[in-house]
Amino acid sequence: MAETKAPAARPLSPHLQIYKPMLTMMMSIVHRITGVALYFGTIIVAWWLLAAASGVNGYGRFEWFSGSIIGRLILFGYTWALIHHALGGIRHLIWDTGRGLGPNEREWLAAANLIGSIAITVVLWIIGLLALGSSR
Amino acid sequence: MSDAVPKHIRTPLARVRGHGAARSGTKDFWVQRLTAVANIPLIIAGVVIIIMLLGRNQAYVAQVLGLPLVGIIMLLFVVSITVHMRIGMQVVIEDYVHDELVKLVMIMANTFFCVAVAMASIYGLLKLSFGL
Numbered sequence: 372m373a374e375t376k377a378p379a380a381r382p383l384s385p386h387l388q389i390y391k392p393m394l395t396m397m398m399s400i401v402h403r404i405t406g407v408a409l410y411f412g413t414i415i416v417a418w419w420l421l422a423a424a425s426g427v428n429g430y431g432r433f434e435w436f437s438g439s440i441i442g443r444l445i446l447f448g449y450t451w452a453l454i455h456h457a458l459g460g461i462r463h464l465i466w467d468t469g470r471g472l473g474p475n476e477r478e479w480l481a482a483a484n485l486i487g488s489i490a491i492t493v494v495l496w497i498i499g500l501l502a503l504g505s506s507r
Numbered sequence: 508m509s510d511a512v513p514k515h516i517r518t519p520l521a522r523v524r525g526h527g528a529a530r531s532g533t534k535d536f537w538v539q540r541l542t543a544v545a546n547i548p549l550i551i552a553g554v555v556i557i558i559m560l561l562g563r564n565q566a567y568v569a570q571v572l573g574l575p576l577v578g579i580i581m582l583l584f585v586v587s588i589t590v591h592m593r594i595g596m597q598v599v600i601e602d603y604v605h606d607e608l609v610k611l612v613m614i615m616a617n618t619f620f621c622v623a624v625a626m627a628s629i630y631g632l633l634k635l636s637f638g639l
Contacts, residue, residue, distance in 0.1 A: 407599060410592045413624045420581070420631030423568045430565035457550055460543045467540065495554065499561055506562035 398481040402459040405452040412449045450495060455488035535594050542591035549584040556580065573635040581632050589625040593618060 390396065422433035436442040462480050465471045471480050556577055560568050571577055596617045604610040 403599065406592070406595050409588075410596055413588065413592065413628075416585070417624050417627040417631070420572070420585075420628050420635070422631075423565060423572055424631040424634040427565045430568065453550065457547065461547065464540065464543060495558070499558055502558050503562040 394481045394485075395477050398459065398484055402456060402463075405456040405459070408448070408452045409456055412452065415445070415449065447492070447496060451488060451492040454491045454495070455484065458484045458487050458491075535597070539591060539594045542587045542594075545583070545587045546591060549580065549587055552580045553584050569635055572632065573638070575636070578632055578636040582629060585625055585628040585632070589621045589628075593621040596621075 419433055419437075422429045437446060462471070462484055465480070471477060556571070560571060563571075572581065597614055600610060600613045600617060604613055
């Protein structure tokens with residue numbers, strides 16, 4: 372908790388604004404943003420579990436939300452954030468072993484992360500909507 | 508800790524020297540990776556469970572979530588993600604909040620939020636498993 376106060380207002384080192392946006396950098400930022408989104412999104416998971424436990428009326432209120440346009444958009448975004456953060460996490464675990472840090476590898480991993488997350492999200496929603504159709 | 512006029516002339520290094528390392532400096536780093544690895548199979552299992560339950564009525568959903576295997580997977584999922592997200596959000600707070608008091612309050616609120624989400628989810632899952 373050592374809090375040192377600077378004696379004078381010195382210029383700070385430059386931050387994001389001076390760098391050209393790069394894919395790896397954007398993926399790093401998106402990893403953090405999706406993490407924060409998933410953090411608040413856990414409220415929906417908790418609500419779903421409590422609603423299922425509470426009975427028909429409580430679950431009906433959750434279904435009203437999850438079936439609405441806004442609800443679907445939020446859940447689609449949540450799915451993408453989850454898959455993107457999971458793939459990004461795997462990328463970080465690969466980096467933790469010291470692999471995948473070369474100039475070509477890290478670009479390839481960043482692109483695979485983005486393309487993979489979009490593709491998997493779309494496939495999951497197609498499967499989900501088919502499952503939804505067949506259960507009605 | 509540091510006032511404009513220091514109360515003593517010993518340097519911060521001299522004051523901690525000899526006390527030994529706390530040896531817990533890498534705990535959060537390690538737990539973040541531990542839960543990250545755990546989250547991979549748990550997310551896959553969780554997605555399969557959710558797809559199985561899409562569009563089903565409450566009685567069916569409650570029955571499936573109350574199955575031992577499904578209930579245990581969901582409990583592991585909830586514990587692993589809430590531990591993981593608590594550490595992640597703490598890092599974000601420490602990166603962007605520089606006022607010491609505000610930072611401490613936010614780090615506390617972060618833990619409260621994560622524990623509340625975990626306990627609410629666990630309560631729901633236990634109720635589904637043991638019935639009430």
